[in-house]
Amino acid sequence: xxxxxxxxxxxxxxxxxxxxxxxxxxxxxxxxxxxxxxxxxxxxxxxxxxxxxxxxxxxxxxxxxxxxxxxxxxxxxxxxxxxxxxxxxxxxxxxxxxxxxxxxxxxxxxxxxxxxxxxxxxxxxxxxxxxxxxxxxxxxxxxxxxxxxxxxxxxxxxxxxxxxxxxxxxxxxxxxxxxxxxxxxxxxxxxxxxxxxxxxxxxxxxxxxxxxxxxxxxxxxxxxxxxxxxxxxxxxxxxxxxxxxxxxxxxxxxxxxxxxxxxxxxxxxxxxxxxxxxxxxxxxxxxxxxxxxxxxxxxxxxxxxxxxxxxxxxxxxxxxxxxxxxxxxxxxxxxxxxxxxxxxxx
Amino acid sequence: xxxxxxxxxxxxxxxxxxxxxxxxxxxxxxxxxxxxxxxxxxxxxxxxxxxxxxxxxxxxxxxxxxxxxxxxxxxxxxxxxxxxxxxxxxxxxxxxxxxxxxxxxxxxxxxxxxxxxxxxxxxxxxxxxxxxxxxxxxxxxxxxxxxxxxxxxxxxxxxxxxxxxxxxxxxxxxxxxxxxxxxxxxxxxxxxxxxxxxxxxxxxxxxxxxxxxxxxxxxxxxxxxxxxxxxxxxxxxxxxxxxxxxxxxxxxxxxxxxxxxxxxxxxxxxxxxxxxxxxxxxxxxxxxxxxxxxxxxxxxxxxxxxxxxxxxxxxxxxxxxxxxxxxxxxxxxxxxxxxxxxxxxxxxxxxxxxxxxxxxxxxxxxxxxxxxxxxxxxxxxx
Ligand code: SF4
Ligand code: SF4
Ligand code: SF4
Numbered sequence: 061x062x063x064x065x066x067x068x069x070x071x072x073x074x075x076x077x078x079x080x081x082x083x084x085x086x087x088x089x090x091x092x093x094x095x096x097x098x099x100x101x102x103x104x105x106x107x108x109x110x111x112x113x114x115x116x117x118x119x120x121x122x123x124x125x126x127x128x129x130x131x132x133x134x135x136x137x138x139x140x141x142x143x144x145x146x147x148x149x150x151x152x153x154x155x156x157x158x159x160x161x162x163x164x165x166x167x168x169x170x171x172x173x174x175x176x177x178x179x180x181x182x183x184x185x186x187x188x189x190x191x192x193x194x195x196x197x198x199x200x201x202x203x204x205x206x207x208x209x210x211x212x213x214x215x216x217x218x219x220x221x222x223x224x225x226x227x228x229x230x231x232x233x234x235x236x237x238x239x240x241x242x243x244x245x246x247x248x249x250x251x252x253x254x255x256x257x258x259x260x261x262x263x264x265x266x267x268x269x270x271x272x273x274x275x276x277x278x279x280x281x282x283x284x285x286x287x288x289x290x291x292x293x294x295x296x297x298x299x300x301x302x303x304x305x306x307x308x309x310x311x312x313x314x315x316x317x318x319x320x321x322x323x324x325x326x327x328x329x330x331x332x333x334x335x336x337x338x339x340x341x342x343x344x345x346x347x348x349x350x351x352x353x354x355x356x357x358x359x360x361x362x363x364x365x366x367x368x369x370x371x372x373x374x375x376x377x378x379x380x381x382x383x384x385x386x387x388x389x390x391x392x393x394x395x396x397x398x399x400x401x402x403x404x405x406x
Numbered sequence: 407x408x409x410x411x412x413x414x415x416x417x418x419x420x421x422x423x424x425x426x427x428x429x430x431x432x433x434x435x436x437x438x439x440x441x442x443x444x445x446x447x448x449x450x451x452x453x454x455x456x457x458x459x460x461x462x463x464x465x466x467x468x469x470x471x472x473x474x475x476x477x478x479x480x481x482x483x484x485x486x487x488x489x490x491x492x493x494x495x496x497x498x499x500x501x502x503x504x505x506x507x508x509x510x511x512x513x514x515x516x517x518x519x520x521x522x523x524x525x526x527x528x529x530x531x532x533x534x535x536x537x538x539x540x541x542x543x544x545x546x547x548x549x550x551x552x553x554x555x556x557x558x559x560x561x562x563x564x565x566x567x568x569x570x571x572x573x574x575x576x577x578x579x580x581x582x583x584x585x586x587x588x589x590x591x592x593x594x595x596x597x598x599x600x601x602x603x604x605x606x607x608x609x610x611x612x613x614x615x616x617x618x619x620x621x622x623x624x625x626x627x628x629x630x631x632x633x634x635x636x637x638x639x640x641x642x643x644x645x646x647x648x649x650x651x652x653x654x655x656x657x658x659x660x661x662x663x664x665x666x667x668x669x670x671x672x673x674x675x676x677x678x679x680x681x682x683x684x685x686x687x688x689x690x691x692x693x694x695x696x697x698x699x700x701x702x703x704x705x706x707x708x709x710x711x712x713x714x715x716x717x718x719x720x721x722x723x724x725x726x727x728x729x730x731x732x733x734x735x736x737x738x739x740x741x742x743x744x745x746x747x748x749x750x751x752x753x754x755x756x757x758x759x760x761x762x763x764x765x766x767x768x769x770x771x772x773x774x775x776x777x778x779x780x781x782x783x784x785x786x787x788x
Binding site (some may be wrong): 080113140141142144181184185186187189191204205206207208210211212214215216220223224225226227228229230231232249286356358361364365366368369370372373374376377383386387390391393394395396397398399 | 578614
């Protein structure tokens with residue numbers, strides 16, 4: 061009988077502690093948004109000609125080996141991003157493939173690379189802070205000297221971006237870091253630097269977003285000016301640099317290039333800037349003529365799963381309040397129930 | 407007051423058919439692991455860019471550690487809910503947990519692509535307090551240490567170090583409390599791990615209550631393993647089955663199962679995704695198989711009479727172990743959609759390592775119970 065009463069007491073004390081600790085203020089965490097000076101890319105699929113110059117430049121800038129999917133192994137032919145391929149242009153095909161950027165009987169291109177999320181799942185997931193988001197420019201960077209290779213970032217990323225190098229006993233995680241290693245020389249993302257049409261454009265995400273919205277607002281078929289390379293902020297003073305990107309550095313630290321704006325026609329866009337709101341926003345933005353889901357961009361909610369995950373974690377473990385309260389209750393109960401003979405006999 | 411018998415070594419030869427086969431499997435595993443550390447993960451596993459986690463993580467670590475919850479589940483019953491009558495079950499369950507967890511910890515290292523950096527997990531300058539995996543890793547590490555200390559009286563007893571043992575006993579209650587809290591924390595968080603995966607995990611499994619689902623199933627699997635192991639150990643060592651303990655234990659277990667089924671079904675209904683389980687898909691089918699494993703035990707051991715039948719307890723135990731395993735497998739592998747074009751099926755060396763891990767556990771369990779005082783002394787007290 062007494063054992064039953066103690067049983068109830070124990071149960072009550074334990075639940076009491078859990079409920080009591082659960083009543084402490086919970087800091088639900090909101091989805092983060094882009095920092096104001098966030099850097100990123102704007103990829104406009106209607107301008108892309110599928111030349112893959114960006115893929116070659118990416119390989120070179122990041123010292124990555126070619127990957128082959130053909131028998132003759134003549135040139136770099138990866139089928140997807142991988143531990144050694146950070147950027148890839150994929151093709152959408154339908155029916156007769158007559159018209160570019162048409163969903164039916166058409167074809168289209170789409171760039172796949174890290175989106176540099178405002179609230180990145182990979183950063184939230186990484187147990188050792190090997191994935192970090194720069195508080196100023198928002199670039200999501202990887203540090204192989206901390207990384208333990210657990211691949212939680214690989215599982216977590218909604219875009220399937222970080223990839224582990226399984227072929228290497230010392231394998232690393234590979235993903236686009238917006239060529240941050242070139243920034244100190246005033247050079248920006250290699251893919252944007254080489255893109256002949258400005259389909260991939262580098263710049264402040266705010267500027268890129270404004271440019272994307274400007275394009276969406278124009279009538280399909282109308283003629284407009286397209287920048288190429290790096291999108292200058294409206295107030296940025298124009299220096300006259302050389303085309304090889306070796307010109308002087310401007311005030312923002314970028315090496316100057318000649319003005320490369322050209323005239324072209326506006327495509328038939330889906331009225332959506334991909335990345336403006338997805339998961340709280342991304343720093344890489346996309347425009348497309350074919351619906352984003354058809355070209356492999358997932359349909360994501362405006363809130364991040366990192367926020368949900370961290371809210372659960374901090375509700376349960378914030379300041380270790382709950383665990384300490386429960387530990388206290390458990391110790392109190394156990395102290396009464398662990399009999400002196402427990403040690404002697406078992 | 408004390409009616410339970412003191413534990414004693416089982417005795418008998420260390421080399422027999424079972425230990426020999428287990429030994430061979432362990433050696434095979436060692437060879438494969440050597441190869442893995444020289445040539446990389448890709449050389450021995452089917453892991454790929456779409457399935458970065460395979461059975462070493464999901465089976466060896468997630469399922470393996472849940473199966474190792476016997477120690478925690480039984481200790482909680484005995485020391486927290488003061489059900490002293492289950493005391494004889496504590497030591498054997500603790501040993502199995504100790505082995506299971508230590509191996510799960512080792513399994514993580516085998517799977518780490520950059521294992522030489524693992525110290526960062528414990529380095530204040532590196533840790534990420536937002537990371538679910540960080541919390542899991544710290545709690546599992548701490549729990550392994552706590553269990554070794556909890557188990558140390560057995561070793562001290564064997565070598566007659568009475569003084570040290572007595573000192574340790576003074577703090578036993580705190581170890582017990584810690585040994586209850588830590589698994590509650592990391593077993594639930596093992597489920598929280600998939601929250602950040604967002605909609606890549608099928609809505610039948612992606613839920614904010616997943617920590618509770620994992621905690622309840624870990625406790626259930628803990629009891630189920632005790633049933634399973636008690637029946638098995640009794641058969642193997644030709645000892646009487648402790649039915650006096652197992653029958654009421656099964657009832658406690660069923661209570662937890664009922665709570666789990668209520669939470670699980672309630673959650674999919676409240677979130678409005680139950681309909682997804684009726685769609686003709688592998689996920690829908692797996693959901694109901696998983697569910698059946700938790701419901702069927704009510705038919706098998708629902709009445710007191712049925713619970714007196716060791717064969718029924720054994721089967722119900724296996725079903726619940728399967729159910730908990732399916733929950734983990736479904737969320738992390740089967741219901742995880744990473745985009746078209748990726749397939750994963752464990753490669754042979756991968757399977758052999760997992761098999762080797764279980765063989766290691768069996769081998770050590772046999773060796774230890776034959777030489778150290780773990781199992782209740784046969785024939786005494788009852
Ligand atoms: S370099 Fe520009 S045009 Fe060429 S494939 Fe890349 S994004 Fe498209
Ligand atoms: S796209 Fe993936 S890898 Fe890139 S920042 Fe977002 S979550 Fe991280
Ligand atoms: S694989 Fe490396 S970068 Fe990715 S989550 Fe694990 S430790 Fe972090």
